[in-house]
């Protein structure tokens with residue numbers, strides 16, 4: 001039986017240091033195949049190699065002694081026993097969406113410590129419990145706290161600084177490590193693939209963000225990523241904490257998300273916890289485009305993510321928007337996502353038509369994807385190109401289209417709807 005481990009190809013490596021400074025290797029002496037450095041390396045200089053499974057060791061899982069291979073992650077060891085892990089939440093599987101050590105969703109109890117199963121080596125004699133104590137306090141890697149002059153996808157156009165000073169802030173934000181998508185154009189890869197920064201509780205993150213709100217005299221508090229929704233327990237507690245630290249009616253609690261696991265019950269829970277603004281990215285409407293943008297190669301999983309994100313927008317539009325929460329939708333754009341201009345036009349038309357059918361007043365923010373991470377070969381779209389996409393969506397009937405460009409944001413031709421629209 002063989003197992004995949006990873007080696008640095010020195011001919012491709014640029015010695016940028018990312019795989020050691022941002023990625024914390026759980027087993028530097030002997031690779032256990034966790035993939036964290038492999039997925040993070042933008043030069044793709046870390047390559048998989050096959051290795052014979054190492055001799056078996058004995059561990060105790062849920063009170064039963066069992067034999068598992070050595071020199072693998074706890075997750076891989078548990079998988080050899082038939083314990084299932086999934087990248088879309090399915091009970092009773094263990095949810096392991098990022099597999100790079102950032103989200104802290106794949107936790108198990110190991111010798112009384114709660115550890116990331118995807119990011120820890122299995123060791124002889126370990127006592128592992130696959131069920132966590134009911135009262136455990138969630139942690140995850142969150143940081144990069146900063147003020148923002150234009151906000152994110154879920155920031156209403158009326159609050160954005162169109163053409164004003166870039167030093168006039170409207171929002172404070174923090175960012176989560178770990179993402180379930182594998183976008184080659186990840187615009188935030190240094191956060192997404194970080195497994196070294198300290199993990200914090202929801203209360204700790206909410207306190208820091210609240211302090212930042214006071215420092216910058218803003219009313220908007222946001223979380224983005226990586227993908228913030230991956231650790232549901234952490235995120236809902238974070239918004240509850242944020243709400244109790246910011247009880248005033250001016251406070252706006254904002255989530256930006258790829259919405260790929262945002263099911264209706266999860267949305268209800270977030271609204272109950274206190275979110276007021278949400279920015280789901282609808283990365284594509286056609287499966288093939290979605291797979292190109294997100295790097296999710298398994299069609300079944302990609303379809304599940306794609307359809308969940310669209311269903312989330314529809315659910316929010318039907319039940320919460322605009323009276324209870326504000327929603328702005330993101331559309332990542334770069335011509336490199338498409339193999340031909342026909343394919344691009346078809347995708348954009350279908351995308352616009354599907355959103356229009358949900359509600360043509362929903363704010364859209366076109367995001368001009370710049371060259372970064374594994375696609376440094378592409379060009380940032382010109383302002384003219386983004387203006388063309390904006391006009392195309394407006395031509396389909398979308399009323400509130402904003403666009404991010406290298407020269408700043410282009411405002412909508414109509415403001416986002418007021419809160420009484422559906423009353």
Ligand code: FES
Pocket residue numbers: 095096097098099100101102103104105106116117118119178
């Ligand atoms: S799946 Fe293990 S930390 Fe995210």
